[in-house]
């Protein structure tokens with residue numbers, strides 16, 4: 001079937017069922033299936049051809065059909081869904097397949113110490129298969145078989161991922177050597193695995209597109225910065241992110257701001273579970289799903305909610321009561337979400353030559369911390385790299401958080417950007433050239449790098465009145481806790497906004513004072529902590545990773561005031577609290593702006609406790625200023641249609657939102 005618009009309300013219906021389970025599909029009732037989905041306002045659902053156990057749920061001639069399944073479950077699902085106008089992409093497990101691993105042990109991934117990747121023979125879990133062998137042929141044949149049997153809307157290939165240390169199965173090892181790569185080198189092994197996976201994707205996507213040029217295609221479990229190197233094989237972006245299932249509530253807001261820049265439809269995937277996949281006994285509070293859906297549509301994403309079908313084949317109505325509550329909420333605003341693009345003023349520029357992992361810099365947390373600060377300050381930003389953003393001038397300001405390894409070409413682009421009026425916030429060792437030991441933009445920044453500070457930790461004291469706040473007070477020495485900071489020498493004409501202070505000594509067994517920290521000495525250090533030259537502000541320490549790790553509000557306030565100096569006219573201003581995410585989207589070539597508020601719960605959580613959301617605390621009379629040009633005839637709430645009185649001035653449009661529960665969208669037309 002042809003679905004002209006990417007469906008906003010999707011389900012990912014897991015169905016992993018080993019051969020030992022009896023009566024698979026025994027309670028299948030097509031009418032109940034589609035009625036339950038329709039009542040829950042679902043308009044797309046991913047159904048299973050083959051699961052992690054390697055069982056197929058249709059009369060396949062390629063792999064084993066589940067032994068207790070007596071009919072074509074997949075075929076009946078697709079047929080019933082299409083009859084009801086619901087899209088039905090098809091799921092195929094790739095790297096995890098118990099049956100294929102048993103039938104073809106030689107297809108398994110092999111780690112560098114010679115072990116088959118996955119659990120041991122007596123343990124529960126999924127064996128990892130390599131796709132550099134006949135298994136790829138089997139998966140291609142299965143794809144062709146499915147396209148011949150059914151009206152296929154799309155395919156979801158799950159778990160296309162390699163053991164982090166790289167596969168050295170017989171085929172991979174021979175190929176590594178043949179291609180002049182060093183099998184002893186972990187980076188070479190990983191690069192080779194990427195090449196193998198991309199060869200597989202190119203082949204599979206080619207087979208699909210030859211027959212179904214408009215089919216959806218997604219390869220899961222590969223998400224990360226390296227997406228930019230393989231985007232051509234995909235038809236959409238799907239960000240798997242179950243906030244209470246290990247990803248946390250920070251993953252999607254960060255990664256969606258990267259994933260939305262490829263010109264493809266984007267899907268944010270959460271789950272109905274209390275914890276993670278296969279949590280048969282956990283069902284989320286509908287309020288939590290409302291927040292998660294609001295957070296997804298506020299970034300321009302469609303929503304996918306994960307569920308798992310019981311082996312007997314009947315959907316649980318209580319689950320779809322909960323999902324229905326959330327999807328009715330989405331449906332009420334989706335007219336103002338479909339086809340929208342982000343109105344971003346700030347680019348969070350990630351320059352990381354080691355892009356083959358999902359977590360951009362797991363140890364540092366610099367990108368995560370920067371995203372958290374920008375979200376809490378309500379700045380409108382995208383996460384970009386030099387590859388995904390061909391023209392930095394799309395953004396008024398770029399943030400380079402703590403570390404950024406730039407090529408000479410990218411450094412030249414940044415110089416042009418600054419010369420053309422672009423603004424930069426650079427922190428710590430970002431843009432440091434490791435070979436020369438100097439900043440690539442030292443002339444523009446007006447500071448020279450001398451090396452790491454010897455005092456660790458050290459302190460900073462804000463001197464510029466424009467940077468003083470409730471938590472960055474004059475006369476108080478704050479510490480980033482993380483060091484060493486950078487010892488930099490300001491050039492003449494560079495403005496110093498904060499001083500640095502060294503301590504008496506670094507804490508060691510030979511000399512220490514008190515519990516943990518050494519106090520600052522009275523005289524300020526011979527290096528500054530914050531400087532400004534033109535439209536570039538530089539902060540000497542890893543303030544973004546320090547915020548991610550320590551959560552000191554002084555760090556956020558300092559960054560916020562530096563951004564205010566550079567960007568005195570932010571796209572939105574609001575008195576909504578930092579826990580409330582604000583996302584500005586544009587529709588109709590910018591004639592319509594939609595400002596989303598996601599009023600996250602400011603609940604107090606004990607360590608180790610899952611972040612559970614329930615019962616919104618409404619925000620009342622939230623002030624909003626949107627700086628957009630052109631005329632605005634009407635401002636109204638997307639959900640209720642209620643018109644809001646507003647004031648127009650040369651400095652934008654001001655409005656007061658009477659109440660925000662979980663999510664509200666304000667339309668400027």
Ligand SMILES: [Zn+2]
Nearest residue numbers: 130167169172
């Ligand atoms: Zn291999």
